Amino acid sequence: MFIRFPVLGVRNGSTVALGEKDHDHQQAQTQTQTQTQTGGTAGGPDNHQAIASYWGIQPSKVTKEDGTEWRWNCFRPWETYKADLSIDLKKHHAPTTFLDKLAYWTVKSLRYPTDLFFQRRYGCRAMMLETVAAVPGMVGGMLLHCKSLRRFEQSGGWIKVLLEEAENERMHLMTFMEVAKPKWYERALVFTVQGVFFNAYFLAYLISPKTAHRAVGYLEEEAIHSYTEFLKELDKGNIENVAAPAIAIDYWHLPPDATLRDVVIVVRADEAHHRDVNHFASDIHCQGHELKEAPAPLGYH
Ligand SMILES: [Fe+2]
C-alpha cells in the first residue's frame, strides 16, 4: 500500500500571488518551492530544481511502504510490478497465411543489418532496439483512440493495453540508458529510424492491423532471442554484470543487490508478454473479430 499526501492550499497560495506581494504570499511561495524540491522532478531523484507553480498544480507527495519518499516522477509506485518469470519464452506463432509470412520475413530480414551493426554489443543493441519497440504500442493505441472517437464506441480496453506496452518499452529504454550511453551517431540513427518506422507502422496499422500486430509479435520473439544472447554474454563474462540501475530496482521490485543480469531477465519476460498480447490481437482479427470484442489483457505483465 502506497500513501499519497495531497498538497493542500497551493492553489490559494498561487492565486494570491496574482496581486499581493505580502508576507503570506512569500510564505506560500516558499512553501510551494520547498514542496516541489522535496517531491523530486520528472527526471529522477538527482534533479532538485524548484519550479514555482502559479497555476496551483502540484504533484501529490508519494511515499513507499517503508515510509521513505518515492524518488521517481517519471513513474509512480502503482505502475510498478514484479515480472512474471514463469512465462514460456519459446512460444512461437508459426506463420501460415501470406500476411503472417510477410510479417515474419520482414522482421527476420531486419535482423541481419541489426546483427551486422551491433554484433555482440548487446547493451547498446538493447538500448537502440527499445527506441523502436516503444513505437508500435503508441501508434496502435493512438489509432484505436481515434477510431473510438470516430465511431462513438468503446475500445474494450485495447487503447490502454497498447499504451501500457509503449510505456513499458520506454521504461526498458530508460533502464538501458543507465548502462549504455548512446554515441552521437547512434542518436542520429535513432532519429532516422524513428522517422521511417513510425510512418511505416502507422500506414501498416491503417491498412492491416492484424499484420501490424503479427509483425510486433515476431519483433518480440526476436527481442527474447536478443536478450537470451545478452544473458549468455553476461554469463561468459564478456559483458560486466554491473549493479542494476536504481530505476530498474524500483520499477520491477528487484532486491537492492540486483544486477544487470536480473534486469535482463525481467525485461525478457516483459518481451514475452508483449509477444503474447500482439499475437493475440492479430489472432482476434484473423478470426474475423474486432479487438473491442475480446476483453483486453490489461495489467498482463
Ligand atoms: Fe522492450
Ligand SMILES: [Fe+2]
Ligand atoms: Fe517488447
